[in-house]
Amino acid sequence: xxxxxxxxxxxxxxxxxxxxxxxxxxxxxxxxxxxxxxxxxxxxxxxxxxxxxxxxxxxxxxxxxxxxxxxxxxxxxxxxxxxxxxxxxxxxxxxxxxxxxxxxxxxxxxxxxxxxxxxxxxxxxxxxxxxxxxxxxxxxxxxxxxxxxxxxxxxxxxxxxxxxxxxxxxxxxxxxxxxxxxxxxxxxxxxxxxxxxxxxxxxxxxxxxxxxxxxxxxx
Amino acid sequence: xxxxxxxxxxxxxxxxxxxxxxxxxxxxxxxxxxxxxxxxxxxxxxxxxxxxxxxxxxxxxxxxxxxxxxxxxxxxxxxxxxxxxxxxxxxxxxxxxxxxxxxxxxxxxxxxxxxxxxxxxxxxxxxxxxxxxxxxxxxxxxxxxxxxxxxxxxxxxxxxxxxxxxxxxxxxxxxxxxxxxxxxxxxxxxxxxxxxxxxxxxxxxxxxxxxx
Numbered sequence: 001x002x003x004x005x006x007x008x009x010x011x012x013x014x015x016x017x018x019x020x021x022x023x024x025x026x027x028x029x030x031x032x033x034x035x036x037x038x039x040x041x042x043x044x045x046x047x048x049x050x051x052x053x054x055x056x057x058x059x060x061x062x063x064x065x066x067x068x069x070x071x072x073x074x075x076x077x078x079x080x081x082x083x084x085x086x087x088x089x090x091x092x093x094x095x096x097x098x099x100x101x102x103x104x105x106x107x108x109x110x111x112x113x114x115x116x117x118x119x120x121x122x123x124x125x126x127x128x129x130x131x132x133x134x135x136x137x138x139x140x141x142x143x144x145x146x147x148x149x150x151x152x153x154x155x156x157x158x159x160x161x162x163x164x165x166x167x168x169x170x171x172x173x174x175x176x177x178x179x180x181x182x183x184x185x186x187x188x189x190x191x192x193x194x195x196x197x198x199x200x201x202x203x204x205x206x207x208x209x210x211x212x213x214x215x216x217x218x219x
Numbered sequence: 220x221x222x223x224x225x226x227x228x229x230x231x232x233x234x235x236x237x238x239x240x241x242x243x244x245x246x247x248x249x250x251x252x253x254x255x256x257x258x259x260x261x262x263x264x265x266x267x268x269x270x271x272x273x274x275x276x277x278x279x280x281x282x283x284x285x286x287x288x289x290x291x292x293x294x295x296x297x298x299x300x301x302x303x304x305x306x307x308x309x310x311x312x313x314x315x316x317x318x319x320x321x322x323x324x325x326x327x328x329x330x331x332x333x334x335x336x337x338x339x340x341x342x343x344x345x346x347x348x349x350x351x352x353x354x355x356x357x358x359x360x361x362x363x364x365x366x367x368x369x370x371x372x373x374x375x376x377x378x379x380x381x382x383x384x385x386x387x388x389x390x391x392x393x394x395x396x397x398x399x400x401x402x403x404x405x406x407x408x409x410x411x412x413x414x415x416x417x418x419x420x421x422x423x424x425x426x427x428x429x430x431x
Contacts, residue, residue, distance in 0.1 A: 008330030008357045008381065013350040016366055022344050024268050029242045034267060035260035036246060043254045052332055068333060068348045073241060086248050094244035096251035109258035116266045121312035122385035150383045152330055154357065166386055186384050197358050205377040207357055210384030
């Protein structure tokens with residue numbers, strides 16, 4: 001999706017303004033949102049690609065005028081409703097309209113040390129033939145899907161070289177929309193800064209982007 | 220406690236904002252349905268506020284500076300080498316470590332969202348998640364680095380890593396000169412979050428200088 005989230009190379013956002021001695025959180029509600037990520041994604045359930053796709057669809061103006069944890073909140077609300085966990089009316093009222101079931105929450109406090117220290121890899125242990133080898137020159141396909149993709153706009157139609165095969169991973173473009181993992185190789189692809197940004201860029205500089213088989217064509 | 224009290228911030232007794240009300244509502248509804256355990260939310264907050272942070276990554280860097288065999292393993296398989304020190308987990312499942320040297324400078328970004336190696340660096344700072352950094356560091360890395368106080372020689376090679384997939388990157392900063400006699404523990408205290416993102420070059424701390 002050619003959304004406002006796809007920021008690489010855009011102009012007009014001003015200077016980077018690092019905050020000195022920045023706290024981990026800036027408000028209590030941010031903490032609750034961070035803490036809800038693991039429990040809510042287990043309840044949906046939903047994967048990180050589905051989560052990102054909902055953020056990307058919140059609308060360009062809304063995306064740019066809200067903070068990181070507001071993006072998360074939007075995705076939680078949207079997915080909790082889409083997955084049938086809650087209704088919009090319940091969220092508006094701030095209370096459940098159905099009696100509490102017998103279910104135990106899928107993530108309990110005692111599970112947190114294990115979950116936070118193990119995570120869940122998107123790597124898939126499946127023998128799939130890679131389409132490319134290290135050293136291959138590749139063109140990034142010039143596609144503009146309206147759905148979720150992890151192929152940034154600034155890389156499309158650009159020439160790069162395969163630097164490393166990272167192995168087989170879930171393909172976000174399908175996983176984000178309930179169309180399966182579509183496992184395939186994901187590579188670290190190197191682009192000369194001049195190829196991406198033109199003659200003003202330094203010939204010394206490069207950008208490395210992780211791209212999947214389906215984004216690339218042998219040059 | 221009345222509903223009225225629930226909708227106020229107790230610290231300064233102001234009405235809750237729209238966002239605060241939405242967060243409360245979401246957690247409340249999911250809790251009432253037996254889907255979310257608020258104690259699990261508390262435990263996750265505590266984990267990322269107090270346990271996981273850049274002090275973890277600093278241990279990895281200090282080990283790599285003092286143990287050449289560890290450094291070799293770290294650069295070949297970041298995930299396994301970092302796991303040796305116990306810093307695995309969410310948003311660090313598949314790690315790649317890139318080394319800064321006298322002529323190569325690596326810097327990290329996620330232009331599409333804000334991917335960041337949580338187990339070693341903690342949660343990302345606001346500037347890393349914001350539009351100015353994400354839009355500019357891929358196209359104007361030298362200018363952005365200059366704003367952070369890093370002036371690179373024109374012959375230095377700049378490599379920008381855009382974390383578009385589920386690999387998470389971490390920079391192994393160059394060990395500052397004059398730190399040869401420091402212990403691993405002393406070295407780890409020199410390592411900053413920004414140096415592991417690649418927006419800072421470490422200098423020898425004067426207070427820890429070795430006497431001539």
